Amino acid sequence: MSDRHSTLRTQRRVQTQRAIQAHAVRLFTERGYDATTVTDVAEAAGVSPMTVYRHFPTKEDLVLVDQNGRLVAERIVASAGTRPLVRRIGRALADSAAALTGDGGDDPTAGRGFLLARLRLMISTPALRARHLDNHYALQQAIVDALGDEAADPEAAFRAKVAAGACLAALHTALVRWAEEDGRTELPGVITKALAAAFGDDMADPSGDAGTPDTGRGPSGDTGRR
Amino acid sequence: MSDRHSTLRTQRRVQTQRAIQAHAVRLFTERGYDATTVTDVAEAAGVSPMTVYRHFPTKEDLVLVDQNGRLVAERIVASAGTRPLVRRIGRALADSAAALTGDGGDDPTAGRGFLLARLRLMISTPALRARHLDNHYALQQAIVDALGDEAADPEAAFRAKVAAGACLAALHTALVRWAEEDGRTELPGVITKALAAAFGDDMADPSGDAGTPDTGRGPSGDTGRR
DNA sequence: TACCAACTTGGTAGTCACTACCATGGTGGT
DNA sequence: ACCACCATGGTAGTGACTACCAAGTTGGTA
Numbered sequence: 001m002s003d004r005h006s007t008l009r010t011q012r013r014v015q016t017q018r019a020i021q022a023h024a025v026r027l028f029t030e031r032g033y034d035a036t037t038v039t040d041v042a043e044a045a046g047v048s049p050m051t052v053y054r055h056f057p058t059k060e061d062l063v064l065v066d067q068n069g070r071l072v073a074e075r076i077v078a079s080a081g082t083r084p085l086v087r088r089i090g091r092a093l094a095d096s097a098a099a100l101t102g103d104g105g106d107d108p109t110a111g112r113g114f115l116l117a118r119l120r121l122m123i124s125t126p127a128l129r130a131r132h133l134d135n136h137y138a139l140q141q142a143i144v145d146a147l148g149d150e151a152a153d154p155e156a157a158f159r160a161k162v163a164a165g166a167c168l169a170a171l172h173t174a175l176v177r178w179a180e181e182d183g184r185t186e187l188p189g190v191i192t193k194a195l196a197a198a199f200g201d202d203m204a205d206p207s208g209d210a211g212t213p214d215t216g217r218g219p220s221g222d223t224g225r226r
Numbered sequence: 227m228s229d230r231h232s233t234l235r236t237q238r239r240v241q242t243q244r245a246i247q248a249h250a251v252r253l254f255t256e257r258g259y260d261a262t263t264v265t266d267v268a269e270a271a272g273v274s275p276m277t278v279y280r281h282f283p284t285k286e287d288l289v290l291v292d293q294n295g296r297l298v299a300e301r302i303v304a305s306a307g308t309r310p311l312v313r314r315i316g317r318a319l320a321d322s323a324a325a326l327t328g329d330g331g332d333d334p335t336a337g338r339g340f341l342l343a344r345l346r347l348m349i350s351t352p353a354l355r356a357r358h359l360d361n362h363y364a365l366q367q368a369i370v371d372a373l374g375d376e377a378a379d380p381e382a383a384f385r386a387k388v389a390a391g392a393c394l395a396a397l398h399t400a401l402v403r404w405a406e407e408d409g410r411t412e413l414p415g416v417i418t419k420a421l422a423a424a425f426g427d428d429m430a431d432p433s434g435d436a437g438t439p440d441t442g443r444g445p446s447g448d449t450g451r452r
Numbered sequence: 453t454a455c456c457a458a459c460t461t462g463g464t465a466g467t468c469a470c471t472a473c474c475a476t477g478g479t480g481g482t
Numbered sequence: 483a484c485c486a487c488c489a490t491g492g493t494a495g496t497g498a499c500t501a502c503c504a505a506g507t508t509g510g511t512a
Contacts (some may be wrong), residue, residue, distance in 0.1 A: 134359055166392040199392075
Protein backbone atom coordinates (compact mmCIF):
# COMPACT_ATOMS: atom_id res chain seq x y z
CA MET A 1 0.00 0.00 0.00
CA SER A 2 0.87 3.65 -0.43
CA ASP A 3 4.40 2.97 -1.49
CA ARG A 4 6.52 5.93 -0.23
CA HIS A 5 3.26 7.78 0.12
CA SER A 6 4.53 11.08 -1.12
CA THR A 7 8.16 11.98 -1.29
CA LEU A 8 7.57 15.31 0.40
CA ARG A 9 6.42 13.87 3.71
CA THR A 10 9.02 11.17 3.96
CA GLN A 11 11.64 13.61 2.77
CA ARG A 12 10.86 15.95 5.63
CA ARG A 13 10.75 13.05 8.01
CA VAL A 14 14.20 11.90 6.97
CA GLN A 15 15.43 15.46 7.13
CA THR A 16 14.37 16.06 10.73
CA GLN A 17 15.64 12.62 11.63
CA ARG A 18 19.07 13.46 10.27
CA ALA A 19 19.04 16.87 11.91
CA ILE A 20 18.21 15.39 15.30
CA GLN A 21 20.91 12.76 15.00
CA ALA A 22 23.52 15.22 13.79
CA HIS A 23 22.86 17.60 16.70
CA ALA A 24 22.79 14.67 19.10
CA VAL A 25 26.20 13.34 18.07
CA ARG A 26 27.62 16.84 18.13
CA LEU A 27 26.32 17.57 21.62
CA PHE A 28 27.33 14.16 22.92
CA THR A 29 30.83 14.74 21.61
CA GLU A 30 31.05 18.25 23.03
CA ARG A 31 29.49 17.77 26.46
CA GLY A 32 29.56 14.02 26.91
CA TYR A 33 26.80 11.50 26.48
CA ASP A 34 25.58 11.29 30.06
CA ALA A 35 25.80 15.04 30.59
CA THR A 36 23.52 15.70 27.63
CA THR A 37 19.80 15.18 28.11
CA VAL A 38 17.35 14.29 25.41
CA THR A 39 15.75 17.66 26.02
CA ASP A 40 19.05 19.32 25.18
CA VAL A 41 19.15 17.45 21.88
CA ALA A 42 15.56 18.39 21.15
CA GLU A 43 16.22 22.05 21.79
CA ALA A 44 19.33 22.04 19.64
CA ALA A 45 17.42 20.43 16.79
CA GLY A 46 14.49 22.81 17.23
CA VAL A 47 11.93 20.14 18.05
CA SER A 48 10.18 18.89 21.14
CA PRO A 49 11.48 15.97 23.21
CA MET A 50 8.46 14.02 22.03
CA THR A 51 9.61 14.23 18.44
CA VAL A 52 13.02 12.90 19.37
CA TYR A 53 11.45 9.84 20.96
CA ARG A 54 9.20 9.43 17.95
CA HIS A 55 12.18 9.11 15.65
CA PHE A 56 14.60 7.35 17.99
CA PRO A 57 13.08 4.93 20.47
CA THR A 58 15.93 5.33 22.95
CA LYS A 59 18.63 7.86 23.60
CA GLU A 60 21.21 5.28 22.60
CA ASP A 61 19.66 4.92 19.17
CA LEU A 62 20.65 8.51 18.50
CA VAL A 63 24.20 7.20 18.10
CA LEU A 64 23.73 3.60 16.98
CA VAL A 65 21.17 3.33 14.14
CA ASP A 66 22.97 0.45 12.50
CA GLN A 67 20.98 -0.84 9.62
CA ASN A 68 23.77 -2.27 7.52
CA GLY A 69 22.95 -5.73 8.80
CA ARG A 70 20.98 -6.69 5.73
CA LEU A 71 23.80 -5.41 3.58
CA VAL A 72 26.24 -7.82 5.16
CA ALA A 73 23.82 -10.73 5.13
CA GLU A 74 23.10 -10.27 1.45
CA ARG A 75 26.78 -10.23 0.60
CA ILE A 76 27.29 -13.48 2.42
CA VAL A 77 24.41 -15.16 0.67
CA ALA A 78 25.72 -13.91 -2.63
CA SER A 79 29.16 -15.41 -2.06
CA ALA A 80 29.34 -18.90 -3.50
CA GLY A 81 29.11 -21.89 -1.28
CA THR A 82 32.13 -24.04 -0.70
CA ARG A 83 34.80 -21.81 0.83
CA PRO A 84 35.32 -21.83 4.60
CA LEU A 85 32.75 -19.86 6.51
CA VAL A 86 35.03 -17.49 8.34
CA ARG A 87 36.49 -16.47 5.02
CA ARG A 88 33.15 -15.76 3.38
CA ILE A 89 31.85 -13.85 6.39
CA GLY A 90 35.07 -11.93 6.85
CA ARG A 91 35.13 -10.92 3.22
CA ALA A 92 31.55 -9.69 3.40
CA LEU A 93 32.38 -7.60 6.47
CA ALA A 94 35.41 -6.00 4.87
CA ASP A 95 33.49 -5.20 1.71
CA SER A 96 30.59 -3.69 3.62
CA ALA A 97 32.96 -1.58 5.65
CA ALA A 98 34.37 -0.15 2.46
CA ALA A 99 30.91 0.99 1.48
CA LEU A 100 30.42 2.77 4.81
CA THR A 101 33.58 4.85 4.73
CA GLY A 102 32.73 6.64 1.50
CA ASP A 103 31.57 10.22 1.70
CA GLY A 104 27.89 10.66 2.34
CA GLY A 105 27.28 13.52 -0.01
CA ASP A 106 25.04 16.14 1.57
CA ASP A 107 23.87 13.77 4.27
CA PRO A 108 25.37 14.93 7.58
CA THR A 109 24.70 11.52 9.11
CA ALA A 110 26.85 9.61 6.66
CA GLY A 111 30.48 9.58 5.67
CA ARG A 112 33.73 8.81 7.40
CA GLY A 113 33.75 11.76 9.78
CA PHE A 114 30.34 11.09 11.22
CA LEU A 115 31.05 7.38 11.50
CA LEU A 116 34.22 8.20 13.41
CA ALA A 117 32.39 10.46 15.82
CA ARG A 118 29.77 7.80 16.43
CA LEU A 119 32.41 5.13 16.91
CA ARG A 120 34.28 7.23 19.44
CA LEU A 121 31.10 7.66 21.42
CA MET A 122 30.33 3.96 21.19
CA ILE A 123 33.76 3.08 22.49
CA SER A 124 33.99 5.56 25.33
CA THR A 125 30.42 5.41 26.63
CA PRO A 126 29.61 2.15 28.45
CA ALA A 127 25.92 2.18 27.64
CA LEU A 128 26.56 2.76 23.95
CA ARG A 129 29.35 0.24 23.85
CA ALA A 130 27.11 -2.39 25.36
CA ARG A 131 24.29 -1.78 22.92
CA HIS A 132 26.69 -1.69 20.00
CA LEU A 133 27.97 -5.10 20.96
CA ASP A 134 24.40 -6.31 21.24
CA ASN A 135 23.79 -5.06 17.72
CA HIS A 136 26.69 -7.21 16.61
CA TYR A 137 25.07 -10.12 18.39
CA ALA A 138 21.87 -9.49 16.45
CA LEU A 139 23.91 -9.33 13.26
CA GLN A 140 25.47 -12.65 14.20
CA GLN A 141 22.04 -14.25 14.26
CA ALA A 142 21.07 -12.49 11.05
CA ILE A 143 24.09 -13.97 9.33
CA VAL A 144 23.19 -17.47 10.46
CA ASP A 145 19.62 -16.94 9.31
CA ALA A 146 20.87 -15.67 5.97
CA LEU A 147 22.85 -18.85 5.46
CA GLY A 148 19.56 -20.69 5.70
CA ASP A 149 19.78 -24.18 4.26
CA GLU A 150 23.57 -24.10 4.52
CA ALA A 151 23.13 -24.20 8.29
CA ALA A 152 20.21 -26.57 8.44
CA ASP A 153 20.99 -29.06 11.18
CA PRO A 154 21.68 -27.68 14.68
CA GLU A 155 25.32 -28.66 14.58
CA ALA A 156 26.01 -26.75 11.38
CA ALA A 157 24.03 -23.80 12.70
CA PHE A 158 26.14 -23.81 15.83
CA ARG A 159 29.36 -23.81 13.85
CA ALA A 160 28.06 -21.01 11.64
CA LYS A 161 27.06 -19.01 14.68
CA VAL A 162 30.50 -19.45 16.21
CA ALA A 163 32.17 -18.44 12.96
CA ALA A 164 29.98 -15.36 12.60
CA GLY A 165 30.52 -14.35 16.21
CA ALA A 166 34.28 -14.70 15.97
CA CYS A 167 34.36 -12.69 12.76
CA LEU A 168 32.25 -9.94 14.28
CA ALA A 169 34.51 -9.84 17.32
CA ALA A 170 37.46 -9.34 14.99
CA LEU A 171 35.49 -6.66 13.19
CA HIS A 172 34.79 -4.87 16.44
CA THR A 173 38.42 -4.91 17.47
CA ALA A 174 39.31 -3.57 14.05
CA LEU A 175 36.76 -0.79 14.39
CA VAL A 176 38.20 0.22 17.73
CA ARG A 177 41.68 0.28 16.29
CA TRP A 178 40.54 2.27 13.29
CA ALA A 179 38.89 4.83 15.55
CA GLU A 180 42.00 5.05 17.71
CA GLU A 181 43.95 5.90 14.58
CA ASP A 182 41.36 8.59 13.82
CA GLY A 183 40.43 6.83 10.61
CA ARG A 184 43.74 7.59 8.95
CA THR A 185 44.18 4.03 7.73
CA GLU A 186 41.81 2.23 5.41
CA LEU A 187 39.12 0.43 7.35
CA PRO A 188 38.84 -2.66 5.12
CA GLY A 189 42.57 -3.19 5.47
CA VAL A 190 42.39 -3.09 9.25
CA ILE A 191 39.52 -5.56 9.20
CA THR A 192 41.45 -7.92 6.97
CA LYS A 193 44.45 -7.70 9.28
CA ALA A 194 42.25 -8.50 12.25
CA LEU A 195 40.76 -11.51 10.50
CA ALA A 196 44.23 -12.71 9.64
CA ALA A 197 45.31 -12.37 13.26
CA ALA A 198 42.36 -14.40 14.43
CA PHE A 199 42.16 -17.16 11.86
CA GLY A 200 45.63 -17.31 10.36
CA ASP A 201 47.40 -15.35 7.71
CA ASP A 202 45.83 -17.37 4.92
CA MET A 203 42.84 -15.12 5.39
CA ALA A 204 44.62 -12.50 3.34
CA ASP A 205 43.00 -13.34 0.06
CA PRO A 206 45.52 -13.06 -2.79
CA SER A 207 42.74 -13.02 -5.40
CA GLY A 208 40.89 -10.03 -4.07
CA ASP A 209 41.19 -6.30 -3.55
CA ALA A 210 39.95 -6.18 0.02
CA GLY A 211 43.39 -6.13 1.53
CA THR A 212 44.71 -3.15 -0.41
CA PRO A 213 41.72 -1.09 -1.51
CA ASP A 214 42.22 1.62 -4.05
CA THR A 215 40.46 4.67 -2.67
CA GLY A 216 38.23 3.38 0.05
CA ARG A 217 35.18 3.35 -2.16
CA GLY A 218 33.13 0.20 -1.92
CA PRO A 219 32.81 -2.29 -4.74
CA SER A 220 29.39 -0.86 -5.44
CA GLY A 221 28.84 2.83 -5.96
CA ASP A 222 25.86 2.89 -3.63
CA THR A 223 26.63 3.96 -0.08
CA GLY A 224 24.06 1.59 1.32
CA ARG A 225 22.27 4.35 3.25
CA ARG A 226 18.58 4.76 2.83
CA MET B 227 44.37 -1.14 56.45
CA SER B 228 41.59 -3.01 58.28
CA ASP B 229 42.01 -6.25 56.38
CA ARG B 230 38.60 -8.01 56.49
CA HIS B 231 37.87 -5.73 59.40
CA SER B 232 35.89 -8.24 61.36
CA THR B 233 34.43 -11.34 59.86
CA LEU B 234 31.04 -10.71 61.40
CA ARG B 235 30.34 -7.51 59.53
CA THR B 236 31.58 -8.68 56.15
CA GLN B 237 29.84 -12.00 56.69
CA ARG B 238 26.52 -10.26 57.17
CA ARG B 239 27.22 -8.03 54.22
CA VAL B 240 27.89 -10.98 51.96
CA GLN B 241 24.83 -12.71 53.33
CA THR B 242 22.41 -9.90 52.54
CA GLN B 243 24.11 -9.45 49.19
CA ARG B 244 23.50 -13.07 48.31
CA ALA B 245 19.94 -12.91 49.59
CA ILE B 246 19.15 -9.87 47.50
CA GLN B 247 20.64 -11.43 44.37
CA ALA B 248 18.91 -14.75 44.91
CA HIS B 249 15.52 -13.10 45.31
CA ALA B 250 16.23 -10.86 42.34
CA VAL B 251 17.03 -13.70 39.96
CA ARG B 252 14.03 -15.64 41.22
CA LEU B 253 11.64 -12.72 40.71
CA PHE B 254 13.14 -11.83 37.34
CA THR B 255 12.68 -15.43 36.21
CA GLU B 256 9.12 -15.63 37.52
CA ARG B 257 7.74 -12.25 36.46
CA GLY B 258 10.24 -11.08 33.88
CA TYR B 259 13.07 -8.61 34.24
CA ASP B 260 11.31 -5.48 33.06
CA ALA B 261 8.13 -6.27 34.96
CA THR B 262 10.02 -6.52 38.23
CA THR B 263 10.99 -3.29 39.95
CA VAL B 264 13.92 -2.84 42.25
CA THR B 265 11.41 -2.11 44.98
CA ASP B 266 9.90 -5.56 44.42
CA VAL B 267 13.31 -7.14 44.87
CA ALA B 268 13.94 -5.11 48.00
CA GLU B 269 10.63 -6.15 49.53
CA ALA B 270 11.23 -9.80 48.70
CA ALA B 271 14.65 -9.65 50.31
CA GLY B 272 13.31 -7.78 53.31
CA VAL B 273 15.43 -4.66 52.84
CA SER B 274 14.88 -1.15 51.59
CA PRO B 275 15.44 -0.17 47.96
CA MET B 276 18.34 1.93 49.20
CA THR B 277 20.14 -1.15 50.41
CA VAL B 278 19.74 -2.84 47.07
CA TYR B 279 21.41 0.08 45.34
CA ARG B 280 24.15 0.06 47.98
CA HIS B 281 25.07 -3.51 47.13
CA PHE B 282 24.36 -3.46 43.40
CA PRO B 283 25.01 -0.19 41.60
CA THR B 284 22.50 -0.96 38.85
CA LYS B 285 19.53 -3.26 38.44
CA GLU B 286 21.48 -5.15 35.78
CA ASP B 287 24.23 -5.96 38.24
CA LEU B 288 21.71 -8.03 40.17
CA VAL B 289 22.09 -10.61 37.42
CA LEU B 290 25.58 -10.04 36.05
CA VAL B 291 28.14 -9.77 38.87
CA ASP B 292 30.90 -11.40 36.87
CA GLN B 293 34.11 -11.37 38.77
CA ASN B 294 35.81 -14.36 37.22
CA GLY B 295 37.78 -12.12 34.95
CA ARG B 296 40.89 -12.25 37.07
CA LEU B 297 40.55 -16.00 37.23
CA VAL B 298 40.79 -16.27 33.47
CA ALA B 299 43.58 -13.75 33.17
CA GLU B 300 45.67 -15.57 35.75
CA ARG B 301 45.26 -18.88 33.96
CA ILE B 302 46.45 -17.33 30.73
CA VAL B 303 49.49 -15.81 32.32
CA ALA B 304 50.25 -19.12 33.98
CA SER B 305 50.18 -20.99 30.67
CA ALA B 306 53.62 -21.18 29.13
CA GLY B 307 54.57 -18.88 26.34
CA THR B 308 55.09 -20.27 22.93
CA ARG B 309 51.81 -21.89 21.87
CA PRO B 310 49.40 -19.96 19.64
CA LEU B 311 47.39 -17.35 21.46
CA VAL B 312 43.92 -18.54 20.58
CA ARG B 313 44.82 -21.92 21.97
CA ARG B 314 46.13 -20.57 25.27
CA ILE B 315 43.18 -18.26 25.72
CA GLY B 316 40.66 -20.87 24.70
CA ARG B 317 42.11 -23.37 27.10
CA ALA B 318 41.95 -20.89 29.95
CA LEU B 319 38.30 -20.15 29.20
CA ALA B 320 37.34 -23.81 29.11
CA ASP B 321 39.15 -24.49 32.36
CA SER B 322 37.59 -21.54 34.10
CA ALA B 323 34.17 -22.61 32.92
CA ALA B 324 34.70 -25.98 34.53
CA ALA B 325 35.33 -24.25 37.84
CA LEU B 326 32.09 -22.29 37.56
CA THR B 327 29.77 -25.24 36.95
CA GLY B 328 30.64 -27.00 40.19
CA ASP B 329 28.14 -26.90 43.02
CA GLY B 330 28.31 -23.82 45.19
CA GLY B 331 27.82 -25.49 48.52
CA ASP B 332 25.44 -23.51 50.70
CA ASP B 333 25.81 -20.40 48.57
CA PRO B 334 22.53 -19.82 46.72
CA THR B 335 24.28 -17.52 44.27
CA ALA B 336 26.70 -20.16 43.01
CA GLY B 337 26.45 -23.50 41.28
CA ARG B 338 25.14 -24.69 37.95
CA GLY B 339 21.46 -24.00 38.57
CA PHE B 340 21.93 -20.39 39.49
CA LEU B 341 24.37 -19.84 36.64
CA LEU B 342 21.79 -21.27 34.25
CA ALA B 343 19.06 -19.00 35.55
CA ARG B 344 21.32 -16.00 35.21
CA LEU B 345 22.36 -17.01 31.70
CA ARG B 346 18.77 -17.43 30.58
CA LEU B 347 18.03 -13.92 31.79
CA MET B 348 21.12 -12.55 30.12
CA ILE B 349 20.14 -14.12 26.82
CA SER B 350 16.49 -13.20 26.77
CA THR B 351 16.68 -9.66 28.20
CA PRO B 352 18.20 -7.14 25.79
CA ALA B 353 19.59 -4.85 28.47
CA LEU B 354 21.25 -7.72 30.29
CA ARG B 355 22.53 -9.26 27.10
CA ALA B 356 24.14 -5.99 26.10
CA ARG B 357 25.84 -5.50 29.43
CA HIS B 358 26.99 -9.10 29.47
CA LEU B 359 28.64 -8.63 26.12
CA ASP B 360 30.26 -5.48 27.44
CA ASN B 361 31.61 -7.47 30.35
CA HIS B 362 33.19 -9.78 27.80
CA TYR B 363 34.71 -6.75 26.13
CA ALA B 364 36.21 -5.69 29.45
CA LEU B 365 37.53 -9.21 29.90
CA GLN B 366 39.07 -8.98 26.45
CA GLN B 367 41.07 -5.95 27.53
CA ALA B 368 41.96 -7.63 30.81
CA ILE B 369 43.39 -10.59 28.93
CA VAL B 370 45.54 -8.35 26.77
CA ASP B 371 46.73 -6.50 29.86
CA ALA B 372 47.53 -9.78 31.55
CA LEU B 373 49.72 -10.79 28.65
CA GLY B 374 51.76 -7.69 29.40
CA ASP B 375 55.21 -7.91 27.88
CA GLU B 376 54.07 -10.61 25.48
CA ALA B 377 51.95 -7.94 23.78
CA ALA B 378 54.36 -5.07 24.05
CA ASP B 379 54.36 -3.36 20.67
CA PRO B 380 51.02 -2.10 19.33
CA GLU B 381 50.91 -4.65 16.56
CA ALA B 382 51.27 -7.60 18.91
CA ALA B 383 48.74 -6.05 21.26
CA PHE B 384 46.30 -5.72 18.38
CA ARG B 385 46.72 -9.35 17.42
CA ALA B 386 46.29 -10.41 21.04
CA LYS B 387 43.15 -8.31 21.34
CA VAL B 388 41.71 -9.85 18.21
CA ALA B 389 42.52 -13.33 19.44
CA ALA B 390 40.96 -12.68 22.83
CA GLY B 391 37.87 -11.13 21.29
CA ALA B 392 37.35 -14.02 18.91
CA CYS B 393 37.80 -16.55 21.71
CA LEU B 394 35.31 -14.71 23.91
CA ALA B 395 32.82 -14.59 21.06
CA ALA B 396 33.14 -18.35 20.73
CA LEU B 397 32.72 -18.63 24.49
CA HIS B 398 29.54 -16.58 24.36
CA THR B 399 28.06 -18.68 21.61
CA ALA B 400 28.94 -21.76 23.60
CA LEU B 401 27.27 -20.34 26.70
CA VAL B 402 24.10 -19.64 24.74
CA ARG B 403 24.08 -23.15 23.37
CA TRP B 404 24.71 -24.61 26.81
CA ALA B 405 21.82 -22.62 28.25
CA GLU B 406 19.54 -23.70 25.40
CA GLU B 407 20.36 -27.29 26.30
CA ASP B 408 19.44 -26.48 29.91
CA GLY B 409 22.96 -27.29 31.02
CA ARG B 410 22.58 -30.98 30.31
CA THR B 411 25.90 -31.18 28.47
CA GLU B 412 29.25 -30.36 29.99
CA LEU B 413 30.09 -26.71 29.53
CA PRO B 414 33.84 -27.09 28.93
CA GLY B 415 33.09 -29.55 26.16
CA VAL B 416 30.74 -27.13 24.42
CA ILE B 417 33.33 -24.40 24.69
CA THR B 418 36.00 -26.62 23.19
CA LYS B 419 33.67 -27.51 20.34
CA ALA B 420 33.00 -23.84 19.70
CA LEU B 421 36.69 -23.02 19.65
CA ALA B 422 37.28 -25.87 17.22
CA ALA B 423 34.52 -24.56 14.96
CA ALA B 424 36.06 -21.11 14.93
CA PHE B 425 39.77 -21.84 14.66
CA GLY B 426 39.93 -25.32 13.20
CA ASP B 427 39.67 -28.77 14.67
CA ASP B 428 43.27 -28.76 15.80
CA MET B 429 42.04 -26.76 18.77
CA ALA B 430 40.88 -30.02 20.33
CA ASP B 431 43.94 -30.59 22.46
CA PRO B 432 44.85 -34.31 22.55
CA SER B 433 47.11 -33.80 25.56
CA GLY B 434 44.49 -32.35 27.88
CA ASP B 435 41.29 -33.17 29.71
CA ALA B 436 39.34 -30.10 28.72
CA GLY B 437 37.55 -31.82 25.86
CA THR B 438 36.18 -34.72 27.88
CA PRO B 439 36.08 -33.69 31.52
CA ASP B 440 35.45 -36.35 34.12
CA THR B 441 32.76 -34.90 36.37
CA GLY B 442 32.66 -31.23 35.58
CA ARG B 443 34.90 -30.32 38.48
CA GLY B 444 37.58 -27.87 37.61
CA PRO B 445 41.26 -28.67 37.69
CA SER B 446 41.50 -26.88 41.02
CA GLY B 447 39.22 -27.74 43.88
CA ASP B 448 38.41 -24.15 44.59
CA THR B 449 35.23 -22.86 43.01
CA GLY B 450 36.73 -19.48 42.45
CA ARG B 451 33.87 -17.68 44.21
CA ARG B 452 34.67 -15.31 46.98
C1' DT C 453 32.47 0.25 81.41
C1' DA C 454 32.07 4.25 78.71
C1' DC C 455 33.22 6.35 74.48
C1' DC C 456 34.26 6.94 69.75
C1' DA C 457 34.77 5.67 64.96
C1' DA C 458 33.31 3.12 61.17
C1' DC C 459 29.90 0.78 58.90
C1' DT C 460 25.33 -0.45 57.43
C1' DT C 461 20.83 0.81 56.70
C1' DG C 462 16.75 3.88 55.87
C1' DG C 463 14.28 8.16 54.33
C1' DT C 464 13.38 12.23 51.24
C1' DA C 465 13.60 14.71 47.37
C1' DG C 466 15.04 15.27 42.92
C1' DT C 467 16.76 14.24 37.89
C1' DC C 468 16.14 11.86 33.75
C1' DA C 469 14.80 8.31 30.38
C1' DC C 470 10.75 6.69 28.65
C1' DT C 471 5.54 5.77 27.93
C1' DA C 472 0.84 6.06 27.63
C1' DC C 473 -3.18 9.24 26.31
C1' DC C 474 -5.01 12.96 23.85
C1' DA C 475 -5.10 17.51 21.15
C1' DT C 476 -3.69 20.15 17.04
C1' DG C 477 -2.30 21.56 12.62
C1' DG C 478 -0.43 20.77 8.17
C1' DT C 479 -0.52 17.33 3.82
C1' DG C 480 -2.32 14.71 0.26
C1' DG C 481 -5.82 12.81 -2.17
C1' DT C 482 -10.93 12.78 -3.61
C1' DA D 483 -14.10 21.98 -0.20
C1' DC D 484 -13.91 17.81 2.35
C1' DC D 485 -11.68 14.10 4.77
C1' DA D 486 -8.07 10.74 6.14
C1' DC D 487 -3.53 10.68 7.54
C1' DC D 488 0.45 11.84 9.80
C1' DA D 489 3.85 14.44 12.16
C1' DT D 490 4.24 17.11 16.11
C1' DG D 491 3.35 18.85 20.89
C1' DG D 492 1.55 18.70 25.74
C1' DT D 493 0.54 16.35 30.25
C1' DA D 494 0.91 13.11 33.55
C1' DG D 495 2.95 9.19 35.21
C1' DT D 496 6.41 5.18 36.09
C1' DG D 497 10.80 3.60 37.30
C1' DA D 498 15.86 3.63 37.63
C1' DC D 499 19.18 6.08 39.92
C1' DT D 500 21.55 9.83 42.90
C1' DA D 501 22.57 13.13 45.98
C1' DC D 502 22.04 14.60 51.08
C1' DC D 503 21.12 13.49 55.66
C1' DA D 504 19.46 10.66 59.95
C1' DA D 505 19.69 6.58 62.97
C1' DG D 506 21.11 2.26 64.77
C1' DT D 507 24.86 -1.26 65.32
C1' DT D 508 29.28 -3.10 65.72
C1' DG D 509 34.34 -3.08 67.04
C1' DG D 510 37.93 -1.36 69.10
C1' DT D 511 39.79 1.62 72.79
C1' DA D 512 40.68 4.60 77.04
